[in-house]
Amino acid sequence: MATIRDVAREAGVSIATVSRVFNDSSVVSERTVNAVRAVAAHLHYWPNGAARSLITNRTHALGVLLPEIYGEFFSEVIRGIDLAARVHGFQLLVSGSHADSEALAEAMRAMSGRIDGVIVMAPDADAPAAIRGFSSRCPLVLLNPGQDVEDCDTVSIANDEGAHEVVTHLARLGHSRIAIVRGPARNLDAERRLQGYRAALRDSGIPGAPGLELAGDFTESSGEAAAAALVRLDPRPTAVFVANDHMAIGVMSGLRDAGLRVPEDVAVAGFDDIAMARYATPALTTARVNTSLLGERAVALLLHARRSASPGPRQHEVLPTTLVVRRSCGAKPPRSADPLRRRGAKAFRGPAT
Amino acid sequence: MATIRDVAREAGVSIATVSRVFNDSSVVSERTVNAVRAVAAHLHYWPNGAARSLITNRTHALGVLLPEIYGEFFSEVIRGIDLAARVHGFQLLVSGSHADSEALAEAMRAMSGRIDGVIVMAPDADAPAAIRGFSSRCPLVLLNPGQDVEDCDTVSIANDEGAHEVVTHLARLGHSRIAIVRGPARNLDAERRLQGYRAALRDSGIPGAPGLELAGDFTESSGEAAAAALVRLDPRPTAVFVANDHMAIGVMSGLRDAGLRVPEDVAVAGFDDIAMARYATPALTTARVNTSLLGERAVALLLHARRSASPGPRQHEVLPTTLVVRRSCGAKPPRSADPLRRRGAKAFRGPAT
DNA sequence: TTGTAAGCGTTATCAG
DNA sequence: CTGATAACGCTTACAA
Numbered sequence: 001m002a003t004i005r006d007v008a009r010e011a012g013v014s015i016a017t018v019s020r021v022f023n024d025s026s027v028v029s030e031r032t033v034n035a036v037r038a039v040a041a042h043l044h045y046w047p048n049g050a051a052r053s054l055i056t057n058r059t060h061a062l063g064v065l066l067p068e069i070y071g072e073f074f075s076e077v078i079r080g081i082d083l084a085a086r087v088h089g090f091q092l093l094v095s096g097s098h099a100d101s102e103a104l105a106e107a108m109r110a111m112s113g114r115i116d117g118v119i120v121m122a123p124d125a126d127a128p129a130a131i132r133g134f135s136s137r138c139p140l141v142l143l144n145p146g147q148d149v150e151d152c153d154t155v156s157i158a159n160d161e162g163a164h165e166v167v168t169h170l171a172r173l174g175h176s177r178i179a180i181v182r183g184p185a186r187n188l189d190a191e192r193r194l195q196g197y198r199a200a201l202r203d204s205g206i207p208g209a210p211g212l213e214l215a216g217d218f219t220e221s222s223g224e225a226a227a228a229a230l231v232r233l234d235p236r237p238t239a240v241f242v243a244n245d246h247m248a249i250g251v252m253s254g255l256r257d258a259g260l261r262v263p264e265d266v267a268v269a270g271f272d273d274i275a276m277a278r279y280a281t282p283a284l285t286t287a288r289v290n291t292s293l294l295g296e297r298a299v300a301l302l303l304h305a306r307r308s309a310s311p312g313p314r315q316h317e318v319l320p321t322t323l324v325v326r327r328s329c330g331a332k333p334p335r336s337a338d339p340l341r342r343r344g345a346k347a348f349r350g351p352a353t
Numbered sequence: 354m355a356t357i358r359d360v361a362r363e364a365g366v367s368i369a370t371v372s373r374v375f376n377d378s379s380v381v382s383e384r385t386v387n388a389v390r391a392v393a394a395h396l397h398y399w400p401n402g403a404a405r406s407l408i409t410n411r412t413h414a415l416g417v418l419l420p421e422i423y424g425e426f427f428s429e430v431i432r433g434i435d436l437a438a439r440v441h442g443f444q445l446l447v448s449g450s451h452a453d454s455e456a457l458a459e460a461m462r463a464m465s466g467r468i469d470g471v472i473v474m475a476p477d478a479d480a481p482a483a484i485r486g487f488s489s490r491c492p493l494v495l496l497n498p499g500q501d502v503e504d505c506d507t508v509s510i511a512n513d514e515g516a517h518e519v520v521t522h523l524a525r526l527g528h529s530r531i532a533i534v535r536g537p538a539r540n541l542d543a544e545r546r547l548q549g550y551r552a553a554l555r556d557s558g559i560p561g562a563p564g565l566e567l568a569g570d571f572t573e574s575s576g577e578a579a580a581a582a583l584v585r586l587d588p589r590p591t592a593v594f595v596a597n598d599h600m601a602i603g604v605m606s607g608l609r610d611a612g613l614r615v616p617e618d619v620a621v622a623g624f625d626d627i628a629m630a631r632y633a634t635p636a637l638t639t640a641r642v643n644t645s646l647l648g649e650r651a652v653a654l655l656l657h658a659r660r661s662a663s664p665g666p667r668q669h670e671v672l673p674t675t676l677v678v679r680r681s682c683g684a685k686p687p688r689s690a691d692p693l694r695r696r697g698a699k700a701f702r703g704p705a706t
Numbered sequence: 707t708t709g710t711a712a713g714c715g716t717t718a719t720c721a722g
Numbered sequence: 723c724t725g726a727t728a729a730c731g732c733t734t735a736c737a738a
Binding site (some may be wrong): 003004005015016019020023047048049050051052053054055056 | 714715716717718
Binding site (some may be wrong): 367373406407408 | 715
């Protein structure tokens with residue numbers, strides 16, 4: 001690998017001049033610029049990023065820490081981050097699959113000195129505690145923390161309000177016995193969606209009951225299991241709010257296996273609006289989350305924090321969800337206004353390469 | 354940000370000792386180790402990665418350059434890379450959305466000095482030329498180059514063989530008028546799948562025809578358009594091989610709109626086996642690609658190349674596809690042996706957080 | 707077992 | 723306009 005010294009020697013100038021050329025310093029004469037560029041190209045030289053950031057204290061990279069890197073949801077979060085970061089010339093140092101908060105802290109430490117800011121999504125309740133102290137080193141934005149975090153910027157999904165809207169929709173359709181399939185116990189999104197469900201029942205004057213709150217873990221198979229539990233309830237619920245779409249698809253499949261029709265016998269609604277929701281049979285009513293916006297806003301907050309020297313007050317953004325009515329809840333969906341139709345066509349370009 | 358000097362001063366030792374502690378050098382006395390660790394923890398100190406890699410010449414990071422970061426396919430490629438990289442303690446510097454080869458080269462330059470190796474996927478035909486010269490700086494693996502590349506390691510999908518198998522399957526079901534919906538013109542995957550289609554027709558003794566080769570661009574909507582073109586063909590094909598699943602779903606939707614039944618009137622088969630293929634109505638026959646393995650193998654080659662000092666001969670791996678028979682082709686699918694059933698349950702855990 | 711000091715490849719601050 | 727030279731934060735001989 002050629003270094004700045006090789007280029008300087010070959011071009012007959014000092015390393016300072018070579019550096020100036022690569023930093024677009026306007027003081028260098030055109031003759032010198034051309035000479036240096038020619039030599040650099042010939043030697044395949046490009047400034048070493050590590051050395052550069054060591055002295056400038058800027059890396060033009062953002063850290064991204066997610067619990068998991070796969071699946072429509074996370075994939076779109078990353079996409080949102082990538083798009084926004086690219087605009088500002090930032091690259092992404094990504095790390096997924098953090099089993100626990102210790103793994104998270106470990107990954108964050110490994111990024112030390114390589115990033116200008118970091119975006120963290122950790123559904124664990126103790127994650128904010130684990131990364132405390134890091135925010136003093138570089139700007140940090142928490143994605144969807146699920147709890148009130150005071151000492152750093154956050155961007156969240158309106159889980160409560162979204163769930164509230166979905167359940168209220170079911171209630172307005174005339175259902176008065178509405179079950180819920182919950183998410184994982186320690187998952188904070190799941191917790192907030194449960195709160196929204198309970199509040200909606202309260203606000204609609206419908207009595208809740210512990211028996212109506214079925215267990216689930218966000219997987220499709222847990223949805224199938226929940227459906228089996230649901231059909232055994234007596235009296236049987238006429239509607240069910242499922243805490244995410246993957247489970248909702250499992251629930252519909254389970255209900256079908258039990259000989260029940262959706263939505264005639266049981267109305268079903270989910271949360272997230274993953275692409276498959278539109279293709280499920282029947283198409284799934286759900287709360288649409290603008291996932292990529294989550295990432296975009298995080299980058300915006302991060303870069304804003306970087307620019308302003310003084311910390312300033314912490315920002316806490318909450319992104320609203322949109323109720324998407326399809327066949328699974330039994331309401332007549334607005335035929336022409338499915339927002340997913342448009343998104344589907346755009347977002348799924350070229351799966352293979 | 355505390356530096357190694359702060360820790361050394363506070364702990365009353367030299368910076369060399371602090372360095373030794375953080376590099377698990379066994380020569381340091383236990384007393385000193387404890388003292389240093391205590392001070393470091395107190396100051397929230399962690400070695401600066403940029404400085405570290407500047408002198409060690411190792412970054413513990415791999416570059417990942419993809420044309421796009423979103424969608425099931427790329428998402429799973431990244432996941433495979435992440436999983437394999439994590440095992441070896443590597444982080445990922447990811448960059449997506451490269452409009453052209455120049456953007457690709459640009460992104461690669463920006464990673465200079467920050468990575469120990471790089472994985473590049475670029476469907477453009479001129480991409481290998483654009484990144485030539487980089488492979489001398491650090492190990493490079495090309496993903497699915499679509500053409501023979503001699504001067505670096507490659508991992509590819511068996512596009513030809515996969516397409517050949519799908520089309521042969523259609524031929525064996527008795528179809529003798531089989532159309533294809535092609536992918537984007539300059540896309541090399543699409544090109545190879547077309548070759549496989551043509552070869553399969555030849556090998557089955559079925560005459561091909563330019564009219565049977567319909568245009569497409571890998572998007573769902575282009576599939577719908579292709580379906581419209583297909584129904585106007587005379588005589589109408591009784592089967593169609595679609596170069597990817599997204600388009601295939603569009604094709605089925607388009608055929609339905611034209612009043613044709615799948616598979617009774619037209620048998621349909623796709624390529625990729627995206628998750629939705631299983632949920633489409635009817636479920637889609639397709640060639641399954643083990644996408645995450647693509648990423649895993651790339652990491653394996655990269656780390657292998659790093660270890661061996663001498664370059665050694667270039668490796669060229671080709672990952673086979675698996676024919677997955679579902680309802681859309683009209684064959685009776687093996688009821689119990691759908692490999693996706695298992696994958697679906699595992700792979701789609703926890704979409705939201 | 708510990709400390710001193712020489713880099714790693716840049717950029718930034720001075721002089722000239 | 724250009725050239726020395728001192729950082730940046732760390733690892734690693736070599737010395738003690």
